Each structure stands twice: as C-alpha cells, then as structure tokens.
Amino acid sequence: MLLFALTGLVLYAVLGGADFGAGLWQLLSGPGSHGRTIRDHAHHAMAPVWEANHVWLIFVLTVTWTAFPLAFGSLASTLTIPISLAALGIIFRGLAYALQSATDIPRERRIIDLAFAASSILTPFMLGAAIGAIASGRVPPGNAAGDLVTSWVNATSILAGCLAVGIGAFLAAVYLAADAARLDEAGLQNAFRWRALVSGVITGALAIAGLLVMREDARHVYHGLTSGYGLAAVIVSVLAGVGTLALVWRSQFQPARVTAALAVAAVVAGWAAAQRPTVLPGLTLHQAAAGRDTQIAVIVSVVVGGVILAPSLGLLFRLVLTGGFDPGPERLPGSAAPAGTARTRPAARHLRPGAICLLAGFVLLTLLDSPTAHVFGVLALLAAALLAFAAAVPDEPETTPSNTGSDRSETGTAP
Amino acid sequence: MLGGATLTSGLTGVQQNHLLQARQMQALSFIVHIPLVCFGIAFPAMILFIEWRYLRTGEDVYRTLARRWTKVLVTLFAAGVVTGTILSFEMGLLWPDFTSTFGSVFGLGFAIEGFSFFLEAIFIGIYVYGWDRLSPRAHLLAGIPIAGAGVLGSLMVISVNGWMNHPQGFRLVKGQVVDVRPWRALFGNGYFWHELVHMYLAGYIVTGFVVGGAYAIGWLRGRRDRYHRIALAVPLTSAAVAAPLQVLVGDWAARDVANQQPIKLAALEGLGATTHGAPIHLFGWYSGGHVKYGIEIPRLLSLLAFHRVNATVTGLNSVPTDDVPPVNVVRIAFQLMVGIGSLLALLSLIFLILRWRRGGLPSSPWFYRAVALAGPASVVALIAGWVTTEVGRQPWVVYRVMRTDQAVTSASGIPVSYAMLAVAYLVLLAAIGWALRRLASRPLPESVPMDAPAG
Numbered sequence: 001m002l003l004f005a006l007t008g009l010v011l012y013a014v015l016g017g018a019d020f021g022a023g024l025w026q027l028l029s030g031p032g033s034h035g036r037t038i039r040d041h042a043h044h045a046m047a048p049v050w051e052a053n054h055v056w057l058i059f060v061l062t063v064t065w066t067a068f069p070l071a072f073g074s075l076a077s078t079l080t081i082p083i084s085l086a087a088l089g090i091i092f093r094g095l096a097y098a099l100q101s102a103t104d105i106p107r108e109r110r111i112i113d114l115a116f117a118a119s120s121i122l123t124p125f126m127l128g129a130a131i132g133a134i135a136s137g138r139v140p141p142g143n144a145a146g147d148l149v150t151s152w153v154n155a156t157s158i159l160a161g162c163l164a165v166g167i168g169a170f171l172a173a174v175y176l177a178a179d180a181a182r183l184d185e186a187g188l189q190n191a192f193r194w195r196a197l198v199s200g201v202i203t204g205a206l207a208i209a210g211l212l213v214m215r216e217d218a219r220h221v222y223h224g225l226t227s228g229y230g231l232a233a234v235i236v237s238v239l240a241g242v243g244t245l246a247l248v249w250r251s252q253f254q255p256a257r258v259t260a261a262l263a264v265a266a267v268v269a270g271w272a273a274a275q276r277p278t279v280l281p282g283l284t285l286h287q288a289a290a291g292r293d294t295q296i297a298v299i300v301s302v303v304v305g306g307v308i309l310a311p312s313l314g315l316l317f318r319l320v321l322t323g324g325f326d327p328g329p330e331r332l333p334g335s336a337a338p339a340g341t342a343r344t345r346p347a348a349r350h351l352r353p354g355a356i357c358l359l360a361g362f363v364l365l366t367l368l369d370s371p372t373a374h375v376f377g378v379l380a381l382l383a384a385a386l387l388a389f390a391a392a393v394p395d396e397p398e399t400t401p402s403n404t405g406s407d408r409s410e411t412g413t414a415p
Numbered sequence: 416m417l418g419g420a421t422l423t424s425g426l427t428g429v430q431q432n433h434l435l436q437a438r439q440m441q442a443l444s445f446i447v448h449i450p451l452v453c454f455g456i457a458f459p460a461m462i463l464f465i466e467w468r469y470l471r472t473g474e475d476v477y478r479t480l481a482r483r484w485t486k487v488l489v490t491l492f493a494a495g496v497v498t499g500t501i502l503s504f505e506m507g508l509l510w511p512d513f514t515s516t517f518g519s520v521f522g523l524g525f526a527i528e529g530f531s532f533f534l535e536a537i538f539i540g541i542y543v544y545g546w547d548r549l550s551p552r553a554h555l556l557a558g559i560p561i562a563g564a565g566v567l568g569s570l571m572v573i574s575v576n577g578w579m580n581h582p583q584g585f586r587l588v589k590g591q592v593v594d595v596r597p598w599r600a601l602f603g604n605g606y607f608w609h610e611l612v613h614m615y616l617a618g619y620i621v622t623g624f625v626v627g628g629a630y631a632i633g634w635l636r637g638r639r640d641r642y643h644r645i646a647l648a649v650p651l652t653s654a655a656v657a658a659p660l661q662v663l664v665g666d667w668a669a670r671d672v673a674n675q676q677p678i679k680l681a682a683l684e685g686l687g688a689t690t691h692g693a694p695i696h697l698f699g700w701y702s703g704g705h706v707k708y709g710i711e712i713p714r715l716l717s718l719l720a721f722h723r724v725n726a727t728v729t730g731l732n733s734v735p736t737d738d739v740p741p742v743n744v745v746r747i748a749f750q751l752m753v754g755i756g757s758l759l760a761l762l763s764l765i766f767l768i769l770r771w772r773r774g775g776l777p778s779s780p781w782f783y784r785a786v787a788l789a790g791p792a793s794v795v796a797l798i799a800g801w802v803t804t805e806v807g808r809q810p811w812v813v814y815r816v817m818r819t820d821q822a823v824t825s826a827s828g829i830p831v832s833y834a835m836l837a838v839a840y841l842v843l844l845a846a847i848g849w850a851l852r853r854l855a856s857r858p859l860p861e862s863v864p865m866d867a868p869a870g
Binding site: 055058059062065068070071076077083086087095097145148290291301302308309312319351369375377389391 | 498501593598
C-alpha cells in the first residue's frame with residue numbers, strides 16, 4: 001500500500017519535477033530570440049504530457065487519504081500554508097498551459113510565461129518544504145496540532161524546498177537536452193547540456209547540505225539515511241547522479257535520462273526508508289493505515305487501473321519520445337480520410353420507436369417504485385434519447401428539405 | 416441506524432471561528448469546477464460525433480469544426496484539471512477531520528476517479544497532438560477513452576456524494592469507524608444512481624445550451640453558413656433531447672430524497688409541520704414554519720413524493736432546530752432549478768417538434784435569443800441544483816453521522832485563503848474567457864468549402 005503512494009510520489013518527482021523544471025528554465029532563458037527558442041522548446045516538449053504528469057500528484061493525494069486517512073488529515077491541517085501556496089501555483093501553471101495556445105503576441109506571451117515560471121518554482125518549493133516538515137518531525141497527529149508557520153519555515157524544510165526546485169531543474173535540463181538531440185538542434189542541445197551540468201552540481205551540493213542540516217535538525221531521518229536501506233539509496237543516488245553528469249558531459253543524453261531519473265527516485269526512496277517506521281511523531285505506519293478491506297480495495301483498483309493505464313501511458317510517451325508529436329509538416333493530409341458515401345438517413349422512422357421507449361421509461365421510472373423498474377426505466381429513456389437525436393439529424397445538409405428561410409442560402413464568410 | 420450514535424472523530428478538538436467561510440470557499444470551488452465537469456461529460460461525445468460524421472462523409476467542414484472544438488476542449492480541460500486539483504487539496508485543507516475519519520470509507524471513489532482523470536489526460540494528449548499524426552480511424556478511437564473517462568470520473572465523484580447523503584458500509588462502535596466496506600459503501604448504495612443520471616443529463620443540457628447559445632448569438636449576427644449551422648445544430652439537439660427527460664429524472668430524484676432524506680424534502684418545499692396530504696407552494700418565502708406569499712397547490716407534494724394524495728410528508732418540526740438546514744436558501748435554489756429546467760424543457764420541445772416536422776433550424780430570431788439566454792440559465796440551474804442537495808444536507812457533512820462543524824480544520828487563516836482563492840479564480844475565469852474569445856475570433860481556414868461538398 002505504502003509502495004503505491006511512494007511509487008506515485010517517485011513518478012511525480014521524476015515526471016512532474018521535470019515539468020516544473022522546464023518552467024524554471026523558461027524563466028532563466030534570457031531575452032531575445034535565443035530565449036524565445038529555449039522557451040518554445042521547453043513548451044513543445046512538455047505540453048502533450050503535462051496533464052498526465054500532473055495527475056500523479058492527485059494519485060498520491062487520493063491514495064494517501066484513503067489508505068492513511070489520519071496522517072493525511074494531520075498533514076493537511078498543520079501544513080495548510082505551504083499546501084495552499086502549492087495549490088495556488090498549480091492554478092496559475094494550469095492557466096498558463098490553457099492560455100499558451102491562445103496567443104502569439106509577444107507581450108501577452110511574456111506575461112503568461114512569467115506566471116508559468118513563477119508558479120513552477122513556488123509549487124515544488126512548497127511541496128518540498130512540506131516534506132521537510134514531515135522529515136523533521138514537526139507535524140504531530142491532530143487537527144492543526146503543529147505550528148502553522150515554524151512547521152515549514154525551518155532549515156530542513158527550506159533546504160528540502162530548494163532541493164525540490166533543483167531536482168526539477170536538473171531533470172528538465174537533461175530531458176530537454178535529449179529532446180533537442182533528437183530534433184538535431186545543436187544550439188539548443190548545447191544550451192541544455194550546460195544547464196544540466198550546472199544544475200546537477202548545484203542540486204548535488206544541496207543534497208549534501210541537506211544531509212548536514214538534517215544531522216542537527218532531523219536526527220531520526222539522518223540516522224535512517226546513514227544506515228541500512230537509507231544508506232543504500234543514498235549510494236545509488238550519488239552514483240547515478242555522478243554517472244548522469246558524466247553522460248551529459250559526453251553528450252549521451254538518452255542513457256542520461258534514465259540515470260537522472262534513477263538518481264531522483266533514489267532520493268525519494270531513501271527518504272521513505274529513513275522515515276520508517278513512523279509517519280508522524282508518535283504515529284507509526286501501522287497505526288496510520290486504514291482497515292484491511294479498504295487496503296484491499298485500493299490495491300485491487302490500483303492494479304486494475306495500472307493494467308489499463310500502463311499501455312496508454314506507454315503509447316503517449318512513445319509518441320512523444322519518438323517524435324510523433326514534433327512540429328513539422330503534416331504527415332497525413334486531411335484528404336486522406338476515407339471519403340465515405342454521405343447517406344441521407346430517413347429520420348422520421350426513428351420517431352415511433354423513440355416515443356414507445358419514452359412511454360416505457362415514464363411508466364417504469366415514474367409510476368413504478370421498485371429499483372429494478374427504475375433501472376430499466378433509465379435504460380428506456382436513454383434509448384429514447386438516442387432515437388430522438390437520430391430523428392433530429394443535426395447534419396444540416398446543403399439543400400435543406402422544406403422551410404428554408406431566405407437567409408439560409410447565403411454563402412457565409414468566416415468571421 | 417446510525418443516527419443516534421455519537422461520533423469520535425479521527426482527529427480531536429476542532430477550533431474554528433470561520434466555518435461559514437470554509438463552506439463558502441468549498442462552494443466557490445465547486446461552482447467554478449462543476450460547469451467544467453459538464454463539458455468533460457458531454458463535449459468529447461459531441462466532438463466525436465462530428466469527427467465520426469467526417470469519417471462517414473469525408474467533408475472537411477466536419478473536420479474543421481472538430482479540430483476547433485478540440486482547442487476549446489483543451490482549454491476547458493486544463494481549467495478542469497486545476498480546479499479539480501484544488502478540490503482534492505481542500506478535502507485536507509478545509510475538512511481534515513472528515514477525511515481522516517472517513518477517508519478509508521469514501522476515499523476509494525476518489526482513487527478510482529484519479530485513474531479516470533489520468534486516462535482522460537493521457538488520451539487528451541494523444542487526441543489533441545495527434546490530429547495530423549494518427550490515421551483518421553486511430554484518431555477517432557483515441558477520442559473514445561476521453562468520453563469514457565469523463566463518465567467514469569463523474570460516476571466516482573457522485574458515488575462519494577451519494578454516500579455522504581446516504582452513508583453506509585461501516586459501523587460506529589464507541590464513536591470509532593470500524594468494519595469498513597468501501598465497495599458496498601460507494602456502489603452498493605441505492606441513493607447515488609438518481610444523482611448520477613441527473614448529473615449526466617445536466618452535463619448534456621449545460622454543454623449543449625452553452626455551446627449552442629454561443630452559436631445562436633453568431634446566428635443573430637448573420638453567421639449562418641453550413642459550418643455554423645452544424646456547430647449550432649449538434650449541441651442544441653443534444654441539449655434539447657436531454658432537457659425534457661431531465662423532468663422525469665428530476666421527479667425520480669425528488670422521490671428518492673423524500674424516502675431517504677425527509678428533512679431535505681421538507682426544506683425544499685418549506686414544510687414546517689408534518690402534514691397529511693401536503694401541498695406545494697410556488698414562489699414565496701419561508702418564515703415561522705410556513706411559506707408566505709406563495710401560490711399553494713393542495714396535496715400535490717404528497718402525490719408527487721409518494722404517489723398518494725393523502726400521504727404523510729415529514730415536516731421540519733420533526734427534528735431539533737439545530738438539525739434543520741437553512742430553508743430559504745435550499746428552497747429558492749430548488750425552485751430556481753425546477754423553474755429554469757421546465758423552461759429549458761419547453762424550449763427543447765418546441766425545437767424538437769419544429770425539427771421533426773419541418774427539418775432544418777427555426778427561422779425566428781426570437782428562438783435564437785431564447786437559446787442564447789438558455790446557455791447562462793442552464794449554468795444557473797446546474798449550480799442551483801447542487802446548492803439544493805449540498806445545503807439541503809446541512810448541518811451534516813455525512814448525513815446524520817458527522818456535522819460540518821466537526822469536520823472543519825482548526826487551522827487559522829481561512830478568510831485569507833478564501834480571499835486568495837477568490838482572486839485566483841477571478842483571474843482564471845477572466846483568462847479562460849479571454850482565451851476562448853481569442854480562439855473563436857480566429858478565421859476559419861480557407862480550405863473549408865461552405866457550399867460545395869469537399870471533393
């Protein structure tokens with residue numbers, strides 16, 4: 001169960017993190033046409049996948065409140081400020097995505113880009129700070145039982161927030177460099193190669209600083225990270241991080257994608273391992289967990305959902321990563337559609353069965369009281385709706401059958 | 416069964432002076448999100464219908480229309496994603512005691528809803544960016560999961576709402592929630608089916624009249640070529656088919672409320688005392704146990720709710736004053752919903768009969784003025800409907816088990832976050848409106864033949 005929440009968190013960090021990082025690079029892209037190219041590259045790479053990346057957060061939230069309700073309630077009430085601010089950032093990010101396709105005017109684009117970039121820093125910082133608050137044991141169980149401010153304004157939280165921003169920037173730079181390499185954009189590739197190297201070094205330094213701070217501020221997690229599974233995860237993360245830098249240095253971006261993601265995943269896994277067995281002070285994982293039936297129900301739905309989602313997600317990423325959505329000439333012009341034969345449908349013949357279904361629905365749903373009758377009543381009404389729709393043929397053929405108004409024949413020009 | 420037991424919530428000791436603001440903040444979040452849900456339910460189906468017509472006929476006008484609507488869908492979906500995320504944040508930010516006490520009972524619905532949301536996001540990505548990259552058939556197929564996920568997602572959320580109105584699937588032992596059966600709680604629940612069907616039809620009515628209303632304004636301004644006629648006829652026909660059926664479904668919903676939540680029904684109708692052969696009042700104001708200045712129709716409530724003119728209908732005086740919802744808010748919202756719904760059904764019938772008998776679109780400008788009005792009116796009816804069921808459930812968050820004031824957060828600063836959200840949503844709405852106007856004012860591609868079928 002915890003595994004699902006963690007897998008979700010790891011995927012959110014690895015995919016959603018890159019999404020936030022892309023926003024950061026848009027902010028730091030500089031002025032002029034070079035900056036514009038960088039911003040457009042980041043946008044094109046992320047636009048098809050941001051919603052899917054983002055939903056991992058919702059997955060984490062829902063699994064947490066179903067499987068660990070007590071912990072969720074305590075976290076959300078004590079950490080109300082950082083979580084609200086993260087939510088605010090999410091509003092403006094989504095807004096920026098929604099608006100991006102609506103305008104090409106530079107001045108408007110600049111405002112949208114700025115809102116996007118600012119919220120791309122705000123949200124991961126606040127989520128990181130919230131995790132720092134958990135790690136340093138500042139969220140006791142209870143309805144807003146912890147301090148609303150100092151719980152997340154402290155050394156561990158601030159470092160965790162910076163680390164979250166840094167991780168996003170690093171991941172985004174590596175992924176975007178790989179995308180640029182695929183598109184054969186040498187200038188972009190080089191730009192993001194340098195960004196990946198610099199942000200990688202900074203993020204690594206932040207991680208080490210984080211360890212030192214936690215030694216003073218979050219001893220429990222510090223001990224966890226320097227022994228057992230926690231230590232193993234730290235070692236994996238360090239190796240993968242250094243390996244990524246080496247691969248990026250040699251411009252081998254495709255394997256660097258994998259090692260960068262691994263380095264970040266290991267950080268999250270290491271934190272989880274070190275945090276065990278308590279979630280919140282005085283509340284162990286076991287005590288926080290929901291009952292057995294709920295756990296099983298969540299596992300079943302996650303497995304079934306996973307079976308449906310995995311191939312879909314695979315399809316999306318295959319299309320994105322193999323360049324299926326890259327800008328370029330249309331590969332399938334519109335005229336390739338099978339020019340089927342336009343059949344005129346005798347509409348009125350649907351009316352009589354439609355009326356019969358409507359009558360049946362009325363009797364079953366309205367006059368009778370048994371639930372079974374209601375089920376069939378709803379089905380009959382559904383059939384009536386489909387038949388009525390078919391009878392009304394919203395096709396609007398060129399030559400209208402009868403009462404053509406005089407205004408009907410004009411050839412409209414587009415507004 | 417559960418009514419008498421007292422509840423010990425998962426967390427302890429709620430201290431909150433701003434319960435009303437917390438409820439308003441939640442309501443604001445719903446009001447912004449719910450119309451977007453309607454578009455999630457119905458708009459993909461309409462786009463798919465048009466794309467299917469394109470595949471059948473090969474006429475470019477359908478393709479152009481479907482592509483342009485896809486852009487609108489993306490904008491609205493993005494807004495739906497963020498407002499939906501805010502709602503799930505608020506489950507913890509505003510109501511941590513509700514979530515921590517009952518998360519194990521109702522959370523499953525949201526977990527599955529998360530999946531359907533996921534599916535929707537994935538296939539919207541494929542559908543939107545695949546217009547020129549996938550074969551027409553594959554593209555149409557990629558759209559089907561979007562429509563399916565919209566239905567599945569709303570089913571899940573409404574199952575949770577059904578459970579809040581009619582809680583089951585757990586037991587209270589010494590105030591603790593035990594013996595949790597999440598599947599039975601959510602889906603073995605007889606209460607939520609009418610809510611689902613009611614909301615589903617509402618999705619088509621709102622989407623149909625809002626989109627149709629926009630093109631009706633276009634019709635009045637002289638945009639009457641084939642492209643615009645199709646863009647008007649498809650949503651309008653969908654809404655016109657759904658609106659009259661909604662009358663029957665709404666009546667079914669009211670009878671379920673009468674059986675399961677008698678106090679809510681009493682609030683809907685402003686029925687102070689338990690009455691044999693209870694009347695219905697149109698309009699008026701509830702005060703001191705009676706509806707004043709209303710038009711009384713004798714015995715109609717008993718007839719509608721229980722199919723017997725002399726049936727006994729429970730009044731508000733059967734429960735302590737503390738357990739009575741704010742009657743006038745609920746009653747006015749209910750009358751608004753029913754009134755607008757009836758007018759929309761009437762407009763729909765006129766449209767359908769004209770269309771069946773004579774074909775084509777009506778020629779009177781008054782019809783288009785009415786459709787243009789029907790768009791915003793349908794949104795008002797939708798929100799009024801949700802106010803009816805949600806405020807009608809007060810003071811309970813989980814009907815007769817947990818009160819709203821037991822569920823709220825103890826954290827201070829609710830007015831601040833309420834103000835912040837209100838400003839953010841104002842910006843959001845203004846920006847979405849601006850983006851949609853921008854999309855609408857883009858010229859149609861030259862290649863769309865307005866008269867000759869595409870060759």
